[in-house]
Amino acid sequence: MTPFASNLPRRYPGLKPFDRTQSAVFYGRREDAVRLTNMIVQQRLMVLFAKSGIGKTSILQAGSAPSLEQQNFAPVFIRLDNTTMPLTESVGNLLENHPFTGGRDNTGIRPGQPVTLWERMKRLEFDLDGLPATPVLVLDQFEEVFTLAHSDLSRRNFIMELADLVNESMPESIRTDLLQGFQSGDTGLTADIMHWWERQPDLRVVISIRSDFLHLLDEISPLIPGILRNRYQLQPLNRKQAEEAIALPANAPDGPYASPRFRFQPAAMDQIINFLAGREKKTASRRPMIFRS
Secondary structure, three states: OOOOHHHHOOOOOOOOOOOHHHHHHOOOOOOHHHHHHHHHHHHEEEEEEEEOOEEEOHHHHHHHHHHHHOOOOOOOEEEOOOOOOOOOHHHHHHOOOOOOEEEEEEOOOOOOOOOOHHHHHHHEEEEEOOOOOOEEEEEEOOOOOOOOOOOOHHHHHHHHHHHHHHHOOHHHHHHHHHHHHHHHOOOOOOOHHOOOOOHHOOEEEEEEHHHHHHHHHHHOOOHHHHHOOOOOEOOOOHHHHHHHHHHHHHHHOOOOOOOOOOOOHHHHHHHHHHHHHHHHHHHHOOOOOOOOO
């Protein structure tokens, strides 16, 4: 491979998930991607779950994200793996500096008051190619909220703020502050500003989590009842899907890619599929599903 070719995108990501730029060679999950995208568009909260290695990140990045953008939704992918600061602060920084964040609404600003996730999503304005778009917060690998070294306080505050956002509920701290200001005759709290505060931020939330941690969502369901509904289970690729995922990227015409187009002989394809299927059975107790797409 020449130095120039080594810098070109590859037809297969290897062990890494597919990302947004590889949607042209993402095959085998078309029906799943359509169903998943429709659920995201229709529901404020949606939970995607599957065993480790099945391809949750890939289908969100390369399958659903392009379709969401075509429907004027701005997918914002968030990892909750930063343990050096509180979760709410980490997520807030990411949102403030995201490429899809195009502006900020300062209506009824409250100087010196902490900004909750609910308020932040009311104020931030998202756009695609200069046009307003509805944000989709994709909380990928959500199990990291529970498995990484976040403090109990950080974890609890984040889940409570996420609950306000998903449940379309103004945080009690903001409601109390506004009520006290209104009762004390704060001239800055006009009827228009009070109406602005009452409007809920328009958004979607996607939680992606491994199946073996799904019970943790059940435990927080008293705070977020909707987390028990609108779930999508991503199953392992069947044989037909696996053949598409392996064969079609090799012959994809769009490019350029690091390697030229090529085709698998039918006998070679059968050997690959049979080998992977057999290997999965032998190592199921020790390793995740091999097909990643």
